[in-house]
Amino acid sequence: MSKFHVMLLVLVALLWNSGASEAEECEKRWIHIRKLPSSLNLDLLANCSEYPMLDDLCPFLANHGLGQKTHNHSHSWYRTDPSMLELIFHRRMLEYPCLTQDPLQANAIYLPYYAALDSLRYLYGPEYNSSAKHGLSLFHFLQSDNPQIWNRHMGHDHFLVMARPAWDFSQPLFNDPPVWGTSFLELPQFFNLTALTLESRAWPWQEHAVPYPTSFHPPNLGLFESWLNRVRRSKRSVLAIFAGGGGVSATPNIRRSIRSECENATTSSDSSYDTLCEIVDCSNGICEHDPIRFMRPMLSASFCLQPPGDTPTRRSTFDAILAGCIPVFFEELSAKAQYGWHLPESEFEEFSVFIPKEEVVFRGMRILDVLQRIPRTRVRRMREKVLELIPSVLYRKHNSSPGLKTKKDAVDLAIDGTLDKIRSRLRDLHLDFVM
Incomplete structure (x- = not known):
């Protein structure tokens, strides 16, 4: 047998094994991306500056939704707006290794509909009184096209x-x-699909919360590990930090209690911290697209306070984890009852502190006293657990290096969770899940 024939046989064997390994890897994981009219996704990006009650969203479209770089020489840090999650997720889905062109082979169907961007015309635009129509154009397409x-x-x-x-x-x-909002999730037509939202309600089965995008999107393993080393080496000279706004009204609430306690905190001579509490004032959205304002203080703190605001969840929770700062929650809906795919509920006490807000606001419990009573050995263990969680809450840059892809990020875990959720749902309904 000639060398050419030997090489040909080896090549065929390699291709055969490659195909076999892909089929094995993708078993029960095939996803079909539904091709939608551009009016339901890309065309919506053209309206990024049309809503006078909002900031101009156009700058945040850069880099496939990651936003503009924080500075010219940055490789990992961007001015990311959470409203771009749909665009970020869509771009990442195009890299998913188990895509299929055949919807009948797929275990799940991804709809690249930019629902939140489409909702702006109902929330802020001229169609405010027609919010019950949000999503109907999507449903009509799904019913008319295949x-x-x-x-x-x-x-x-x-x-x-x-x-x-x-x-x-x-x-x-x-x-x-x-009232405020659209009726997309109240439409009977969509009761069966799975919706990945930044915050879910407690009861509907079809919703599941995924992390808010932070500003950190590393493109390779080296830059990710460099940041991880910086977080691990940071000197934690501040006991607790609160980065946020509010707390200035006369009405009793958790933010007012935090601000009062923090402003009046004094460090004793036997304290192991230089400062007990710091406030990073992020009123009027001044921190939202400027991560330097809050990431540097978070790197120097052991605990990051995460009080609820207009809704229970906060992007700051994920900024804190990224900085190795142990989150302190005051409501279970702030994270424990939200992000089970990314922040395992059974492990919450290993990486966070829970202080009921009622105890603080109405019964005089002092947050800093609670935190100071936690043994330093436990604080170190909690921080190590927070460091372990960092890969799972960041959204790595699209087209990142193979090395970084070995660490599952927020998108990877969301896809895994969605596939499991769909599989379980179809099993419960005694439907055959596509093999």
């Missing part, structure tokens, strides 16, 4: 991403006068 894809499992195998809290899409259909 309807067998949707009808095969009546939408149970479909999922999408919504870059706002679920509350913003939960207005009852027949509210008169209408």
